Amino acid sequence: MLKFYGYNTVNSLKILMCLLETGIDYDFIPINIRKGEQHNSHFRALNPAGKVPVIADKGHILAESNAILLYLAKKANWGLTKSAENIDIINTWLFYQASSQGPYFGQVEYWSAIAKAPNADALTHYRSIAQTSIAYLNRHLENQNFLCANVYSIADIALFAWINECDHLGLSLQKDHNVARWSETIKQRPATIKALDFFDNKSIFVTKKPTE
Ligand SMILES: N[C@@H](CCC(=O)N[C@@H](CS)C(=O)NCC(=O)O)C(=O)O
Structure with missing residues (x-):
């Protein structure tokens, strides 16, 4: 297995x-x-x-x-991995997530929650870049429910994971209604609910699987 x-x-x-x-x-x-x-x-x-x-x-x-x-x-x-055109779009989002969204949000996490010596300039700087990346995502979701071909896919999963941390990072979705709607839709999926429950569960160190 x-x-x-x-x-x-x-x-x-x-x-x-x-x-x-x-x-x-x-x-x-x-x-x-x-x-x-x-x-x-x-x-x-x-x-x-x-x-x-x-x-x-x-x-x-x-x-x-x-x-x-x-x-x-x-x-x-x-999902969409059989179509060459869709796989190109999905790859674009996966690379964007790994090279831009992930590192920006990671820096916000570091300067807001981990750094031993606080640095207000660094925190403001990275929050501003992260907000810009949220606005970018927001424009893309203007006329569509999901990132690729209007079908839920691994592109959405990849981008969602950090967006789900916005509150915790002091980032806002207030002006970015499309991202807020998209994120809420993903949060309501049964698989997302189970996955979030599992990682919130304090017994994570006991090998187990979410109940079906
Ligand atoms: N680009 C990698 C990043 C993986 C990564 O940074 N993992 C962190 C947790 S999110 C980790 O294992 N950190 C442990 C360490 O750096 O010592 C991916 O997308 O999987």
Whole structure:
């Protein structure tokens, strides 16, 4: 069975949302990155970068959450991955998420919640860039419900995970109604509800799966 190594993080949330949407069977293996388990030799053998999420499927080991999303969607034949035109659009969003949205939001998290020496300039700077990326997403969602071909896909999953942290990061969706509507729609999907419940659950370190 596919093994999913993860923790309560935005990038692991993407993978759980996709596994639950596609119905692929899996074993969840918690890697407590706050206790440094990502540096254990066993885990480093899977991902020398020492980061979650990682999957192992019949000997095939894969890291990088967006690469994993693509792998899972193709494996399950889920969503839009059969059309070349759609896969180009999806890839564009996956690269945008990994190279822009993720790092911007990550900096906001760092300067708002992690940095030992506060830096108001850095926080303001990265919040402003993150808000600009939300506005960009908002324009794209003006006349459509989802990011690609108006069908829910891994592109939406990838972008949703950080948008779901906006409150916690002091970012606002008030002016970005399309993003707020899109995010609410995704939050109401049964797979999203189960995935969010699972990672909110304090018993995350007991290997278990969300109930069907
Ligand atoms: N680009 C990677 C980022 C993975 C990543 O940064 N994982 C973090 C948690 S979200 C992690 O494992 N951090 C542990 C560490 O850096 O020691 C992805 O999309 O999977």
